[in-house]
Amino acid sequence: MRFGVVVFPGSNCDIDCYHAAKEILGQPTDYVWHETSDLSSYDCIVLPGGFSYGDYLRPGAIARFAPAMQAVAEAAGRGKLVLGICNGFQILLEAGLLPGAMRRNDHLQFRCETRHLRLENNTTPFTHLGERGQILRLPIAHADGNYYIDELGLAELKRNNQIVLRYCDAEGQPTASANPNGALENIAGIVNRRGNVFGLMPHPERALENITGGTDGQLVWTSILKWWEGNHA
Amino acid sequence: MLKHYLEPQDMHSAQRMGLKELEWELVLEKLGHTPNLTELGMFAVMWSEHCSYKHSKLALRQFPTTGPRVLVGPGENAGVVDIGDGQAAVFKIESHNHPSAIEPYQGAATGVGGIVRDVFAMGARPIALLNSLRFGELDSAHQRHLFSGVVSGISGYGNCLGIPTVGGEVYFNQSYTGNCLVNAMCVGLISHDKLARGKAAGLGNRVLLIGALTGRDGIHGATFASEELSDSSSTKRPMVQVGDPFMEKLLIEACLELIDRKVIVGMQDLGAAGLTSASSEMAARASTGVEIDVACVPRREPHMSPYEVMLSESQERMLLVVEPSRVAEVVAICNRWGLSATDIGVVTDTGAVRVLDGSEVVAEVPAQALASAAPVYTPAMQVPSWQADVQKLDLDTVPLPADYSQILLALLGSPTIASKEWVYRQYDYQVRGDTVVLPGSDAAVLRIKGTPKGLAISVDCNSRYVYLDPFRGGAIAVAEAARNLAVSGAEPLAVTNCLNFGNPEKPEIFYQFHQAIAGMAEACRALETPVTGGNVSLYNETNGKAIYPTPTVGMVGLLTDVTKRVTSGFKQPGDVVLLLGDTHDELGGSEYLKVVHQLERGAPPALDLVREKALQKLLVAAADARLLASAHDCSEGGLAVALCESAFPLGFGADVTLENVNQIRLDAFLFGESQSRVVVTTAPSSLAALKDLCEQYNVPCRELGRVSRDTVVVRVDSTTVIDLPTEDLARAWKGAIPCLMSQ
Numbered sequence: 001m002r003f004g005v006v007v008f009p010g011s012n013c014d015i016d017c018y019h020a021a022k023e024i025l026g027q028p029t030d031y032v033w034h035e036t037s038d039l040s041s042y043d044c045i046v047l048p049g050g051f052s053y054g055d056y057l058r059p060g061a062i063a064r065f066a067p068a069m070q071a072v073a074e075a076a077g078r079g080k081l082v083l084g085i086c087n088g089f090q091i092l093l094e095a096g097l098l099p100g101a102m103r104r105n106d107h108l109q110f111r112c113e114t115r116h117l118r119l120e121n122n123t124t125p126f127t128h129l130g131e132r133g134q135i136l137r138l139p140i141a142h143a144d145g146n147y148y149i150d151e152l153g154l155a156e157l158k159r160n161n162q163i164v165l166r167y168c169d170a171e172g173q174p175t176a177s178a179n180p181n182g183a184l185e186n187i188a189g190i191v192n193r194r195g196n197v198f199g200l201m202p203h204p205e206r207a208l209e210n211i212t213g214g215t216d217g218q219l220v221w222t223s224i225l226k227w228w229e230g231n232h233a
Numbered sequence: 234m235l236k237h238y239l240e241p242q243d244m245h246s247a248q249r250m251g252l253k254e255l256e257w258e259l260v261l262e263k264l265g266h267t268p269n270l271t272e273l274g275m276f277a278v279m280w281s282e283h284c285s286y287k288h289s290k291l292a293l294r295q296f297p298t299t300g301p302r303v304l305v306g307p308g309e310n311a312g313v314v315d316i317g318d319g320q321a322a323v324f325k326i327e328s329h330n331h332p333s334a335i336e337p338y339q340g341a342a343t344g345v346g347g348i349v350r351d352v353f354a355m356g357a358r359p360i361a362l363l364n365s366l367r368f369g370e371l372d373s374a375h376q377r378h379l380f381s382g383v384v385s386g387i388s389g390y391g392n393c394l395g396i397p398t399v400g401g402e403v404y405f406n407q408s409y410t411g412n413c414l415v416n417a418m419c420v421g422l423i424s425h426d427k428l429a430r431g432k433a434a435g436l437g438n439r440v441l442l443i444g445a446l447t448g449r450d451g452i453h454g455a456t457f458a459s460e461e462l463s464d465s466s467s468t469k470r471p472m473v474q475v476g477d478p479f480m481e482k483l484l485i486e487a488c489l490e491l492i493d494r495k496v497i498v499g500m501q502d503l504g505a506a507g508l509t510s511a512s513s514e515m516a517a518r519a520s521t522g523v524e525i526d527v528a529c530v531p532r533r534e535p536h537m538s539p540y541e542v543m544l545s546e547s548q549e550r551m552l553l554v555v556e557p558s559r560v561a562e563v564v565a566i567c568n569r570w571g572l573s574a575t576d577i578g579v580v581t582d583t584g585a586v587r588v589l590d591g592s593e594v595v596a597e598v599p600a601q602a603l604a605s606a607a608p609v610y611t612p613a614m615q616v617p618s619w620q621a622d623v624q625k626l627d628l629d630t631v632p633l634p635a636d637y638s639q640i641l642l643a644l645l646g647s648p649t650i651a652s653k654e655w656v657y658r659q660y661d662y663q664v665r666g667d668t669v670v671l672p673g674s675d676a677a678v679l680r681i682k683g684t685p686k687g688l689a690i691s692v693d694c695n696s697r698y699v700y701l702d703p704f705r706g707g708a709i710a711v712a713e714a715a716r717n718l719a720v721s722g723a724e725p726l727a728v729t730n731c732l733n734f735g736n737p738e739k740p741e742i743f744y745q746f747h748q749a750i751a752g753m754a755e756a757c758r759a760l761e762t763p764v765t766g767g768n769v770s771l772y773n774e775t776n777g778k779a780i781y782p783t784p785t786v787g788m789v790g791l792l793t794d795v796t797k798r799v800t801s802g803f804k805q806p807g808d809v810v811l812l813l814g815d816t817h818d819e820l821g822g823s824e825y826l827k828v829v830h831q832l833e834r835g836a837p838p839a840l841d842l843v844r845e846k847a848l849q850k851l852l853v854a855a856a857d858a859r860l861l862a863s864a865h866d867c868s869e870g871g872l873a874v875a876l877c878e879s880a881f882p883l884g885f886g887a888d889v890t891l892e893n894v895n896q897i898r899l900d901a902f903l904f905g906e907s908q909s910r911v912v913v914t915t916a917p918s919s920l921a922a923l924k925d926l927c928e929q930y931n932v933p934c935r936e937l938g939r940v941s942r943d944t945v946v947v948r949v950d951s952t953t954v955i956d957l958p959t960e961d962l963a964r965a966w967k968g969a970i971p972c973l974m975s976q
Contacts, residue, residue, distance in 0.1 A: 009571055010479050012395020016666040019682075049664075051393040054479025110388045110659045141392070141661040206663050211680065211796065213663070213671070 001228045003029040004042035006072070008063045013049035013085065013205065020205040021046065024218075025225050032068060039071040043228055044081040047072070047088025049141070049203060059102060059144045060090035069095050081125055081224060082197040086142055089189070089199030098192055098199045099157065100149035105142070106182025112141040114213065115180055117188055117202060118168040121161050124191050125227035126198040126220050135172050136165075136216040138202035140180055140188075145201040147183040147190075157190060165189035165200055238540040238595060241267040250277035256608060263602040271540045271588065271596040275603060278506035278544060279513060282771050285607035288737040289769045292747045295754040296764040302726055303763055310351040310431055310501065311421070312765020314727045316791050319425050320681070322688055323357035326365075326418035326731040326787040328770035332473040333415040337382025341415050342390035342476040346548050348419040349394060350502035353485050354551065356429035356492040357421025360665060361679055362391050363692045364401040364417050365731070365785045366656075369410030371648050371973040376405075379413050381974060386476075387417070388659040393478035394485065397668050398660035399677035401692055405648045408700070411775025416731040416768075418787040420690055422681065429492055431501035433515035433523050433554045433580050438498055440512070440523055440578035441560070443567050444484050444550040448533035450474045451507070451546025461736055461774040480549040480572075487570040488551060496562050499554035507545045509603065511552040512578075513586045517604035522583035528591045529577040539588060539595040554580060614747055615740035623701055626821050626835030633900055637873075637947070637954040640829055642965045644870045644904065645877060647828045651969035652881075670800055673882070675717040675866050680795045687795030689723030691715075691788050695869070696781035698837035701822045703745045705837050707752030707784055709908060712845050713868060714788040715760050719849035720864040720911055722799045722856030723790030728757055730767040730786050735779025737771045745782040746771075753784060759842035760849070762788065799856045801865035802882030808862050808940040809920050810887055812872065814848055814910035815933050818897045824869040825904035838908045844932075845909045851930035852911065860915055860923045867910040873903040873947065873955065875912045877962050880945055886959045889938035890948040899949060914940055 003021035007014045014031060021044075022029040032039065039045055052063035063069065069091070076082050076097055084092040092098045105111060119127055119134040130136075149157065157163055165188040169178040174186035181201075189200030204217030247257040250273065260268060260276050268276065282288055298306040304321055305313035311325035329344025345362060352359045364387055369376040380403075391398045396419070433440065451474035491497050499519070501511045508525065516523045527542040537545075553574075555563050560576060567574035581587070586603065588596040599606075634640045644650055657672035669687065670678035676691040693714040699706030715725040730753065735742040757764055767787075773780045792798055803810075820826055821835020855861050867875040876887045894902050901907075915923045920936075927934035945962060947955040 010393070010482055012393075012482070012664055016664070019666055050395055051479065051482070054393060054477070054482075056479065109385070110392055110661070112661050112663065113658050139663055141663060143392075203663070206666060211669050212666055 001027045001043045001225055002041060003027055003044050003046060004032040004039055005029065005046045005048055006032045006034060006068050008034045008052035008066060010052045010054055011048050011050040013203065016205045017046045017048040017085065020208055020221055024208045025221055027225065034066040034068045037067040037071050039068065039075050042080065044083060044224055045072055045075055047084040047091050049086030049088060052087055052091065059087060060094035063091045064095040073097060076197050079196050083126065084199040085203055085205065086201055089201055090144060092197060092199045097197050098190055099153050100147055102144050103146040103148055104144050105146050110143040111180050114139050115202065116168050116170055116178065117165045118172050118174065120166055121164045124164060124195050124198060126223050127164060128227060129223045130219045133172060135168065136219065137214055138204060138216055139206045139213065140202050142201055145181040145183060147187045149184060154184065160193050162190050162193065163187055164191055164198065238270045238538045240270055242270055242273045247273060250274065251281060252277055256280060259608060263599060263606055269596065271543060272598055274540050274544050275509045275596060275598055278509055279603040280607040284506050284510055286769055287607045288610050288612050288771065289746065290609050291611055292750050295750050297754060297758050298763050300761065300763040303765055305765065307764065307766040310354040312727065312729055313355065313428065314765060314789065316686065318684060321423050321425055322789050323352050323355045323421040323423055324419065324729055324787065324789050325351050325766050326416055326729045326785060327351065327768040328731050328733060329415045329417065330412065330733065330770050330773055333383055334413050336473045337379045338386040339473055339475050341383040341386030343474045343548050344415050344417045345387055345390045346476050346478065346481050347504045348417045349396065349481065350504065350551065352419045352421040353488050354429065354431060354500050354502045355421065355423065356427045357423035358489060359396045359419050359421045359485065360667065361420040361677065361690060362396050362398040362417065363677065363690060363787065365692045365694065366401065366403045367409045367414040367783065368405055369407055370405050376410065377974060383413065383415055384656050384659055390476055390478040392661040394482050395664050397662045397664050399662050399668050399679065400672050400690060403653055403656060404696065406781060408781040411778065412773045412780050414733050414780065414783060416785045418692055418729065420688065420789060427492055429500050431515050432499040432519040433521050434519040435498055435556065435580055436521065436582050437557065438580040439555050439557055439560050439576050440525060440580065441553040441555055441563060441574050442530060442550060442577045443553060443572050443574040445477060445480050445547055446531050446533040447542055447545045448547045449537060449541055449545060452541060452544045461772050474546050474548050476548050483570045483572055484549055484551060487567050487572050490566050491563060496559045497553050497555050501552050503550040503552060505546065507543065509543050513600045513603035515552065515554065516586060516600035522581035522585045522587065522600060523578060524581050524587040524589065525578035526589040526591065529575055531573055531575055539590045543588060612737050612743040613740040614744040616744055617741040623834045624836045628820060628898065631820065631830055633898065637903060638957050640904065641873050641955055642962065643828055644825060644874055645962055645966040646969040647824060648970055648973065650824060650870045650874055652967045654967060655970040655974060669795060670721060670798055674801045676721040676723065678721055678792065678795065678798045685794050687792035687798060689718045689721045689790040689792060691717035692785060693717060694783055694785045696783040697822050697833055699749050699784060700781040701835065701837050703748035703782055704752035705840060707749035708756040708840050709837065710784055710786045711753050711756035711760065712840055712908060713866065714786040715762055715849060716866050718788055718790030719852040720799060720866050722797050722853060723792045724853050725760060725762045725788055725790045725849065728762050728764045728786055728788050730764060730784055731770060732767065733770045733773050733780065733783040733785065735774045742779055749782055749784045756842060760846055797856050797859060799861045799864045801879055802863055803879050803885040803914055803940040804862040806885060806940050806942050808914040808916055810889060810937045810940060811913050811915065812910060812935045812937055813913060813927065813932055815907065816897060816902055816905065816910065817907045818901050819907055820901050820905050823871065823904060823906045825871065825900065838906050840908045847930050848909050848911065848932050851926060851932045855923060855926055860919045860926065862914045862916060864911055864913045867912060868906065871904040871906050872912065877945060877966065879912055880959050881963050881966065884943060884959055886941040886944040887938060888941040888946045892950060894949060899954065
């Protein structure tokens with residue numbers, strides 16, 4: 001399985017995602033420059049975290065115009081896997097590949113800490129190895145993770161089982177105090193209707209080894225690999 | 234009429250720019266003619282204290298600066314120490330105090346930007362940031378504004394760069410009310426063969442300016458940094474630079490690619506004194522000259538004079554020296570990263586910095602005169618008239634507490650001791666995926682991918698100790714920074730420091746400065762941790778009142794096996810709790826005296842460097858033998874606070890009994906800050922081996938009790954003096970700063 005990690009000017013979790021795919025999963029992985037317009041050789045495209053174009057104007061608002069994003073849209077249309085983490089999620093929203101929008105955290109500060117998340121949907125290529133209701137501990141690090149979608153959109157997300165992760169407390173309850181940024185209904189990650197584009201604010205690439213604080217992020221990366229292997233056996 | 238920037242100047246204009254009468258005469262001598270405005274401006278910034286160290290140079294010579302691991306010592310953009318396998322750690326700490334006092338967000342942000350440029354200018358990949366911050370007490374709305382602004386500035390800039398901010402310290406004391414301190418430290422990683430130097434070598438080589446456009450911001454920033462603040466300082470806000478972290482991120486990536494491809498001869502960042510300092514220092518280091526055409530410099534705004542271009546401190550710019558045949562390649566790499574790269578001049582053999590504006594010569598100054606000919610002063614020294622008095626402390630007049638639990642809660646809630654989570658949760662401390670000890674422990678630890686090694690980093694200074702006794706306080710700052718590495722299992726390697734003091738032209742201030750350095754130097758020699766560089770920040774005074782002398786120490790240590798790192802938190806109920814080191818009957822300078830008795834006086838705790846070194850050697854050996862479950866330095870708040878801080882990470886407790894404390898006051902035993910002490914825990918099965926090791930290293934070891942489930946209990950013989958649920962203690966500790974900051 002071949003991974004491509006898109007590098008925008010200002011991306012900074014690109015090396016972490018590269019490390020995850022290349023060293024932890026042991027799969028061939030390339031950095032892909034944002035000016036690239038052909039991503040056809042990749043089975044999974046990762047939009048990493050960071051501050052593409054300095055997050056100027058609005059996180060993701062400029063990156064969506066990069067040539068690589070046209071190619072990401074084409075790949076998504078062909079059913080390839082697209083994983084957007086943190087800034088990558090914000091870019092997917094701005095590009096319209098996922099529904100909704102991201103606002104500044106309600107407390108107006110950047111927040112870096114490890115949070116509990118409840119797995120709401122274990123039928124996606126990114127989470128199929130998990131169990132519904134499973135509680136994960138994953139690091140977050142963002143200033144703009146306050147997810148919003150209008151009522152109709154929210155109903156649609158629910159109807160199509162597109163909500164994948166919710167911030168929750170240690171017991172799995174999506175309470176207000178477990179919500180680190182004010183996100184609507186504690187939403188931390190969603191997929192598109194087809195299920196092949198996944199955006200999430202937490203960083204699964206930061207939770208792969210015990211020495212750096214846990215292994216709960218393996219669920220996402222290993223699910224991706226197993227799903228692909230299952231389809232290419 | 235002569236253009237204003239070409240007009241010959243006189244002594245009065247020199248004085249307006251901060252030069253003294255004698256310095257003006259020296260300028261005339263070095264230059265051989267009367268300087269015009271541009272030339273005089275160049276001298277004024279380069280001969281400011283910030284750039285020339287004219288008052289501090291002699292005192293700084295006390296530091297040991299060599300050692301088997303030192304690859305680059307003081308004088309370059311940053312220090313470099315060998316960490317084995319052909320790799321090196323590059324590190325430096327620098328102040329951005331005055332800008333932060335005027336405009337906290339941008340002041341702190343650009344402080345981070347500057348220190349990061351110093352590190353990648355050496356060719357190193359920046360891998361960690363730390364900071365040391367000091368403010369007045371948080372009951373003032375203005376101090377809260379400064380505190381939150383500085384933290385936001387560090388967060389906004391550092392996070393965007395993708396460099397984890399992994400540690401630091403924050404103190405609150407009224408002495409910083411008018412002059413907060415913002416010291417930023419950066420650590421980078423490099424292989425020896427990639428080491429870059431800031432040299433303008435090679436006659437005929439081109440000089441390229443890359444990065445941001447040059448604007449009018451920060452003109453005379455270095456001069457501003459070298460004078461006292463006053464009530465009218467806010468009018469100097471235009472001297473504060475504005476940061477663009479995105480531009481800096483692009484600069485990092487572009488410069489590291491340039492180094493990687495070996496297409497440049499030299500590189501230097503444009504920090505204080507901008508183009509003037511970068512060009513003159515690069516030429517001086519290579520004993521060459523440089524000719525620059527300011528007309529080529531890309532501007533942010535029209536009608537800038539050559540004077541303004543040469544003195545601008547616009548951020549996120551680097552000066553490169555490139556062989557003519559590689560210029561196109563360098564420009565292409567920069568352009569790929571979206572950066573402009575402009576050929577603005579050439580390396581000459583004249584020894585001068587020659588500034589042209591098109592065809593017109595606007596300045597011609599010997600590079601050595603700018604970079605290294607500033608006068609070196611031997612300022613007068615005098616023991617402060619109040620020094621002996623503040624050291625007096627009659628413990629008989631200090632009543633023993635009636636309720637030790639209440640005292641402990643008060644100490645844990647003191648902002649200087651309280652949890653700094655409110656601060657570090659605003660910093661991305663995990664990006665790059667190598668942070669293995671997160672903020673909140675004694676030192677930050679990062680793994681080095683591809684090797685079994687780890688780097689430990691700490692930053693420390695208890696300035697109250699330095700105020701009470703500059704020599705001992707300076708020594709303790711070094712000892713504690715090293716101890717914080719050793720408790721993490723790392724061997725301390727080398728020091729960078731940021732010396733924040735008042736006006737050195739006042740004999741009492743210079744006494745503090747000289748003595749603190751003497752104390753630091755003695756500790757550096759004893760602990761075999763040479764100084765590889767740093768920064769001096771003087772004139773930290775407001776309306777004539779100086780800050781506590783604050784020589785912040787940044788230190789880097791090496792773990793040969795990062796899996797052997799030790800953290801401060803208790804790991805398991807039933808583990809044995811031990812106190813390493815001796816406790817003395819001393820309370821001078823303690824946080825306890827300040828918080829409970831409103832006293833900031835007494836002699837700071839004694840420091841025996843032989844014992845300190847033995848303790849540190851023991852800690853590293855015990856970690857290496859995997860005998861330690863946890864280890865935590867006893868610092869502010871003493872033993873009682875150290876026990877609590879060890880209990881908090883996993884929510885455990887401690888069941889501790891103190892025996893044979895007869896010679897020592899109980900408040901001194903619990904809250905005193907005797908040096909060279911560490912609280913450690915070990916599995917019962919490792920206890921005998923640990924005690925043997927203590928004996929071998931001649932380190933006193935006192936068995937205190939056990940790690941318990943969820944309550945902190947301290948008994949003295951059979952009397953219980955503290956008995957509180959860990960949860961209640963943790964609430965006081967964690968809630969203090971968020972409560973004061975109302976969130």
